[in-house]
Amino acid sequence: MKNNTLNKGRILLLLALFVTLLLLTYSAFGQTNNLYNQQHRVSGIVTDTDGIPIPGVHVLISGTQTGTFTNTKGSYTISAHPTDVLSFSFVGFDTVEETVGNRIEVNITLNASVTDLGAVTVNAGYYTVSEKERTGSISSVKAADIEKQPVNNVLGALQGRMPGVYIQQNSGVPGGGFTVRIRGQNSISSGNDPLYIIDGVPFISETLSTIGLDIVSGASPLSSMNPSDIKSIEVLKDADATAIYGSRGANGVVLITTKKGNVGKTKVDLNIQSGIGRVANWVDLLNTTEYLEMRREAFANDGVEPTEFNAPDLLVWNTNRNIDWQDKVFGSTAYTNNAQLSVSGGNRQTQFSVRGGYYKETTVFPGDHDYNRYSLNSNINHRSDNERFKVSLATMFSVEDNNLFKSDISSDAMLLPPNTPELIDQEGNLVFYEEFTNPFTYTKQQFNANTKNFNANTLLSYKILPELEVKTSIGYTSMWRDELQLFPQSSLNPVSSAVASTEAGKATMESWIVEPQLEYSKEFKNSKLKVLLGTTFQETTRDLMVTEASGFSSDALLENLSAASQVNIVRFDYSQYKYNAIFGRINYSIKDRYIINLTGRRDGSSRFGPGNQFANFGAAGVAWLFSDEPFIEKSLPFLSFGKLRASYGITGNDRIGDYEYLDTYSTTDYPYQGNVGLYPTRLFNPDFAWEKNKKLEAALQLGFLNDRILLGTTYYRNRSDNQLVGLPLPGSTGFTSIRANLPALVENSGWEFELNTINIQRNNLNWSTSVNLSIPDNKLLEYPDLESSVYANIYELNRSLSLQRKLHISGVNPQTGAYEFEDVNNDGAISSPDDYRSIYELTQEFFGGIQNSLAFKNWQVDIFFQFVKQTGFKYTHFFAPGFMYNQPAYVMNRWQNIGEQTNVQRFTQSYTDAGIAYYNAQRTDYVYGDTSFVRLKNVSLSYNLPYQGKAFENVKIYMQGQNLFTITGYNGLDPETQGFSLPPLQRFTIGMQLTF
Known part of the structure; x- marks a missing residue:
């Protein structure tokens, strides 16, 4: 099956290349024929990215003085030759050039210009605001940047691209989890994940995984979303932007907007891509010669004679066999196939979009394992002729089928001796040894996770008066996850007492939300007023059940629980969360220069005790566009934009479990007189209340040379108490x-810090650069009676919550050759808490990214670097060098003779003084170090074929690379994931996009 999968991937790659060459040849002939075509009339509609027609757009035949303008409905008509290039330009939008070809209709969508901040609008959740006038801290990533990255989870496309937003990929396994922190860790023990909103509907961020925690730990529900369906992602960070979300905004808000239809003829877009993935870096391990030398020296150091029992690798196994198990365990190639089809269009009143997608990814592990995702996204928008009534409906449905196995076996690749005998015989059966567990056992223990996700949102609005609009948002989300873990008898060691069994997990989540709103806007002579008032009603239910079954007569029946002689429900949970709120916003601006924004929310949550279920949150944000002041315009003509803004407010954190303030009970494991008993697991606390986060921010934004250089500097301080x-x-x-x-x-x-520059802007050549840098600092400022609490040895005032208090390793004793440690209190023992004085903070000192985009004629290339300065887990083994486990090659620089100075202790094969010293070293600062890195995160190269024919409106071919190389001093697999888990894969993709 594996060979078939590999062959299919190669065939798809060859087919894509063949079709590309065919289209290049066809376009060359087609364009030659077009030269003889006669001038004809061309018409179309020009709209913005929201599908709204733009009047007054200048439509010009490039290189001539012939042109026209769009009318009030965004329509135009012009006579042109097939070889003519139409240029569409309008103040506040990027200029677009389009070759006519044989088309009689050319519809254009204009993007807001990056250099016109007044035209760029950002999604703030309950409202939109221009980039120029916003008072809050909002970072945005658009579809253009997401689509250039071959990722299966959209979170992977955001890494390093937003200041203040740190995203870590936890595993390279498809469907694996991500950790997202917006401006640090606010809570000591509550949830620190942000709030996710998809098209106005809150989306679950907690994993629904019940039994697959070993292989897809922290599986992100966002993996069920097709990245190609996303129009933009905005991240709200400060109080001004998040306070309107009240108790859910303490950790930031992530707003995801899906793509919609545009005005114009029905357009069909087909995007097909195929790629490969692999582990980019392997650990430099001992070969057999070095390994055997290590083992023999360890026995000699300990004064122990090797025997067939304690040293089979020396006396029984083939000492000429040399296997790098990294090649056997994760050295395969993962193949990806991705196909996206969309149909969109509409007129001035109604626009629609339907998008379907299929994504498949195999793994680098042995066996036939893959991840499949099917998605369907639809959107329809309608407005009445008089623009008073508007309705939109967005739906998203996806199915994930993840076929893996029980555990991530990457660690085994670095622990197995290089002369380990074959672990699978010629018939494909497992070979078991007493000395270790065969890691390929897990590949025979199938794990399957099937996830279905449905998300729908309807927005209705009606303008009662020109200044007054009433609208209602209605949303529904449901997610189902079924997991099945099989333990066939063929995967179990015959000498053990274990029997074939099955674990089945089922989790469901349903949520509905209704938000009626009233919006008022009024323009006065020198000022503007906007008022928003709304309320929220939300309910979420979750339930899960885990079942274990055994006593199957055959491995073939493991998926049928009714065939088991014993079935037990080992876990059953049900929870209901109810939420109600009233919120509001007042925005007032004078002369478009002085802006104040007030937001507030009163929340009620069922997660808190009686008398504490309601709380108030709010914020104030102000901005001064000082570049619009007459004295600034005269004295600083090179300054095209200048804004000072500040905000302060209080948001809350309800990211806790349900019913945590109540008494809870669990059932006893063993019945008494035939009855199942109960025992208490948690005490009632009626004073259980909200955590609150007080956020302060100040920022300066500057633009130079007509905003070709934009610089933003922000300082923030968030304090979370209670x-x-x-x-x-x-x-x-x-x-x-x-x-x-x-x-x-x-x-x-x-x-x-953010810096955006347009370095070159010409007709055929454009080059822009974007840089962002974040310097975070996390501290525990207050903790009453910390010294007498259970956290006395975990936290320390004025230090990070990621603090690690460890022993200090002094090095290798030159006389004994064993590690020694600092005895801080000089009591002669290395165990007292007083000796744990070596402090490490496992956090980022700074992080960010650098993006360069270069467009030359029909070519486009984007290069993105991600960088992180951090402290983390060094690559170390759990077993001392000399034990029957392979080691990194640097251990050969070990201590051998009295008086030698080295950082690696002598080899040992038992828990004598050196063995115990190595075990103690795992509790010291020996395991921590610099895990900083600079990574070429993404390279994208695309070419738009100069082809305009009857068959296609546009043809683009492209190549993409992800995680191409990493510069780091880290010795392990990857400085991001650290440890032994499968790292993010290096990916290469080739694709083609056809527009009909």
Whole structure:
């Protein structure tokens, strides 16, 4: 099956290349024939990205004085030859050039110009605001940047592209999880994930995985979303932007907007791509010669004679066999196939879009394992002739089928000795050994996760008066995840007592939300007023069940639980979350220069105790566009844009579990007299209340040379108090702690910088650069009686929450050859908490990205670098060098003779003094170090064929690369994931986009 998958991938790549060459040849002939075509009339409609017609657009035949303008409905008509190039230009939008060809209708969508901040609008959730006038901190990534990256989860396309937003990929396994932190960790023990909103509907961010935690730990529900369906992603960060979301905005808000239809004739877009992926970096391990030398020296150091029992690798196994198990375990090539088909169009009143997608990705692990995703996204927008009534409906449905196995076996590739015998015989059966667990056992233990996700939103609006509009947003989300883990008898060691079994997990989540709103806007002589008032009603239910079954008569029946002789429900959970709120916004501007924005929300949540279920949140933001002041325009003519803005407010954090303030009980494992008993698991706390985050921000934005150079500098300080932590209780209560609020104070502060430049802007050549840099700082400012709490050895005032308090390793004793450690309190023992004085903060000192985009005629190339300066886990083994496990090659620089100075202790094969010393080293600063890196994250090269015929409106071919190379001093697989998990894969993709 594996060979068939590989062959299919190669065939698709060859087919894509063949079709590309065919189209190039056809376009060459087609364009020659077009030279003889006569002048004809061309008409069309010009709209913005929201499908709204743009009047007054200048339509010009390039190189001539012949042109026209669009009318009030965005329509135009002009006479042109097939070889003519039409130029569409309008103030506030990027100029677009389009070759006529044989077409009689050329519809154009204009993008807001980056250099005209007044024309660029950003999504702020309940409202939109121009980039020029916004008072809050909002970062945005558009579809153009997402589409250039071959990723299966849209979060992977955001890494390094937004200041203040740190995203870490936890695993290279398809369907694996991501960690997202917007301006740091605000809470000590509550959730720190942001709020996700898709087309106005809150989207679940917590994993629904129940039994697949080993292979897809923290599986992100966003993996079910097709990145090609996304129009833009905005991240709200400060209080001005997030306070309108109240209790859900403490950790930031991620707004995802899907693509919609545009005005014009029906357009069909087909995008097909195929690619490969692999692990980019392998660890430099010992070969067999070095490994055997290590083992023999370890026995000699310990004064132990090798035998067939304690040293089969020396006396039984083939000492001439040399296998790099990285090649066997994760050295395969992963293949991806991606096909997207969309149909869109519409007239001035109604626009529609239907998008379907299929994505398949195999793995680098052995066996026939793959990940499949099917998606269908539709959107329809309608407005009445008088523009008073508007309705839109957006739906998204996707199915994920993830066929993997139980565990990530990447670590085994670095632990297996290089002369380990074959682990699978010629018949494909597992070979078991007493010395270790055969990692290929897991490849025989099939894991399958099937996820279905449905998301729908309807927005109705009606203008009662020219200044007053009433609207209602209605949303529904449901997600189902079924997981099945099989343990066939053929995967179990015959000498063990384990029997064939099955684990089945089922989780569902349903949520509905209704948000009626009233919006008022009024323009006065020198000022503008906008008022928004709304309310929210939301309910979310979750339930999950995990079942174990055993006693199957055959491995072929493992998927049928009714064939088991014993079936047990080992976990069953149900929760209901109800949420209600009223929110509002007042925005007032004077002379378009002085702007104030007030937002507020009163929230009610079922997650908090009686008397604490409601709380108030709000913020104020102000901005001064000082570049519009007459004295600035005269004295600083080179300054094209200047704005000072600031905000302060309070948001909340309800990212906690349901019912945590209540008494809870669990069933006993063993029945008493035939009855199942209950025992308490949590104590009631009526004072259980909200965590609150007070956010302060100040920013300066500058533009030079007609905004060809844009510089933004932001300082923020977020302080989160009323922390929900576990307060210790005396043992007589029967509980170790109770979850309660504590006046502990966590601060996240930092600086964010953005620089955007247009280096070259000519007819056939454009070059732009974008740079962002974040310098975060996380501190625990207050914690009452920290010294006497259970967290005394975990946290420290004025240090990060990621603090690691460890022993300090002094190095290798030149006399004994074993690691030694600093005895801080000089009590002669290395165990007292007083000896844990080496402090490491596993956090980012700074991070960011650099993007360069170059367009020359029909060519487009984009290059993006991601960089991170951080401290993390160094690449170290759990076993001392000399044990029957392979080691990184640097261990050969070990201590051998008395008096030698080295950083690697002597080899040992037992838990003697050196073995114990290595075990203790795992509790020291030995395991931490610099894990910084600079990564060529993405390269995209595309070419628009100079082809304009009856068959296609546009043809583009492209190549994309992801995670191409990494510059780092880290010795392990990857400095981002660290440890032994499968790292993000290096990917290469070739594709073609056809527009009909």
